[in-house]
Amino acid sequence: MDRIPGLSVRLKLTLSYAGFLMVAGVVLLAAMWISLLRSIHPSTVVIVRSRREALHDFGPTTALVLVFLLVFGLVGGWLLAGRMLAPLARITDATRTAASGSLSHRIRLPGRTDEFRELADSFDAMLAQLEAHVAEQQRFAANASHELRTPLAITQTLLDVARNDPDRDVDALVGRLHAVNVRAIELTEAMLLLSRADRRSFTRVRVDLSLLAEEATETLLPLAEKNGVTIEAAGDVAPTIGSHALLLQLSTNLVHNAIVHNQPEQGTVWVTTTVEPRAAVLTVENTGEKLAPHIVSALAEPFVRGTERIRNDQAGVGLGLAIAKSIARAHNGTLTLVPRAAGGLCVTVRLPAAPSQR
Numbered sequence: 292m293d294r295i296p297g298l299s300v301r302l303k304l305t306l307s308y309a310g311f312l313m314v315a316g317v318v319l320l321a322a323m324w325i326s327l328l329r330s331i332h333p334s335t336v337v338i339v340r341s342r343r344e345a346l347h348d349f350g351p352t353t354a355l356v357l358v359f360l361l362v363f364g365l366v367g368g369w370l371l372a373g374r375m376l377a378p379l380a381r382i383t384d385a386t387r388t389a390a391s392g393s394l395s396h397r398i399r400l401p402g403r404t405d406e407f408r409e410l411a412d413s414f415d416a417m418l419a420q421l422e423a424h425v426a427e428q429q430r431f432a433a434n435a436s437h438e439l440r441t442p443l444a445i446t447q448t449l450l451d452v453a454r455n456d457p458d459r460d461v462d463a464l465v466g467r468l469h470a471v472n473v474r475a476i477e478l479t480e481a482m483l484l485l486s487r488a489d490r491r492s493f494t495r496v497r498v499d500l501s502l503l504a505e506e507a508t509e510t511l512l513p514l515a516e517k518n519g520v521t522i523e524a525a526g527d528v529a530p531t532i533g534s535h536a537l538l539l540q541l542s543t544n545l546v547h548n549a550i551v552h553n554q555p556e557q558g559t560v561w562v563t564t565t566v567e568p569r570a571a572v573l574t575v576e577n578t579g580e581k582l583a584p585h586i587v588s589a590l591a592e593p594f595v596r597g598t599e600r601i602r603n604d605q606a607g608v609g610l611g612l613a614i615a616k617s618i619a620r621a622h623n624g625t626l627t628l629v630p631r632a633a634g635g636l637c638v639t640v641r642l643p644a645a646p647s648q649r
Contacts, residue, residue, distance in 0.1 A: 304375070308368030309361060316360040320353050378407035382414060394422040430592075442475040481610040484540065488617040493534035497645050500529040500538070500573045501564040507542035508562055511550060519556045520577075522546070526564030529571035530645040533622040538642075541618040542573065544611040545638050549577035552636065570624075570641045579635035587628045587636065591616040615640070 378400055388396045397418060400411035446468060453464050508524045515522050531538075549560040561576040591612045612628070615638075619626040624642035631637050 302372075304372035305365060305368035308371065309364030312360050312364035312368075313357065316357060320356065324353075378402075378411065382407070382411055385414065385418075389418060389421075394418055394425060439475065439478060442471045442478070445471050478610075481614060484614055488537060488614065488621045491621045493537055493621075495532050496535060497530055497532055497648075498535050498538055500531060500542070500571050500642070501526050503535075503539050503542045504546075504562050504564055504573060506539060507546045510543065511546050514547070515550050515560065518550060518553070518558070520550050520553050520558040520560055522550075522560045522562065524562040526562075527566050529564040529566050529573065531571040531622070531624075531642040532645045533642065537618045537621070541615045541640065544615045545573070545575040545640070548611045548615075549575050549636070549638075553577050553579050554634075566644065567641070569644055571644050573640040573642075574637065576631065576637045577635045578631075578633070581634045582630040582636060584630060587630045590628055590636075591626060612638075 381398055381400060385396055385398045397415045398411040399415065400408050402408060449464060449467055449471075453459050453461075504524060504526065508522050512522065546560065546562060549562075550558075553560065558578045560578075561574075563574045565572045565574070612626075616626045619640050619642065622642050624640060627639045627641075629637045629639070
């Protein structure tokens with residue numbers, strides 16, 4: 292944006308310091324002049340003559356003092372303003388560096404805490420978040436490109452084989468193409484949902500995590516029965532503020548993940564909700580294989596799978612936990628993953644508790 296050139300802040304501060312110093316000097320000299328006049332003898336003739344003599348003696352001295360104050364105010368104000376604005380210059384340089392595309396630079400302003408130090412620390416924190424977000428987006432874009440390329444490559448291969456083999460079974464080809472297309476659609480919808488959660492573009496209402504967990508459990512109960520998994524749901528009313536649709540998606544993803552990453556037979560999923568002083572908590576645990584901590588720490592990353600899916604018809608797209616984590620973060624909450632000692636995973640979501648209704 293083009294702006295009209297103006298005075299620098301340093302020059303404005305310098306003129307302000309000099310101006311205040313001049314005003315203070317004039318007031319001080321005026322007070323001294325009044326005090327001097329009051330000390331003269333009260334005779335009329337003597338008063339007039341004494342005032343003329345005092346003005347003749349005091350005038351040049353006053354002018355010299357004012358000139359000295361002006362020069363001292365300008366020089367001292369310029370140096371003082373430069374010293375005071377030095378941290379702002381460092382912040383400006385860091386801003387220009389960040390604007391050029393380098394997010395790794397940090398101000399790291401030394402000294403005690405003041406307004407400039409708080410601004411610099413806030414800017415460093417913002418740069419750190421931006422750098423992490425950009426790195427995450429780049430990693431996500433690379434993974435998404437790889438995941439989307441797979442179904443497209445399979446489709447291309449099937450079409451090439453069909454074109455070179457006129458006698459190929461059309462029904463089988465259509466079935467394979469349909470399955471690959473469904474997977475591509477699911478992947479695209481999952482990425483759109485993840486992007487929506489990251490933008491935090493949703494309406495916030497009062498929701499109860501226990502009702503959402505119950506709805507997710509009922510929806511996925513046929514899948515659990517098909518896979519021989521028992522779901523045990525219990526808990527307290529856990530109100531929070533957020534998007535009903537997104538929080539339902541979070542609950543559904545966690546329960547679905549607990550079902551498909553379970554034991555081949557006689558697996559169990561525990562879904563509970565609790566209330567803490569300032570948080571509404573949803574916990575989903577499941578039986579399954581023992582997981583190493585370093586594997587669990589990466590499970591919420593996009594397209595990361597800890598183990599192969601037990602059921603091939605529920606392979607998923609590798610975004611279930613990533614979407615759940617993004618939704619929790621969009622609601623100012625947290626999602627933590629902890630491996631169970633007996634095998635399986637414990638996922639805990641903490642969201643800010645809704646204010647009590649009166």
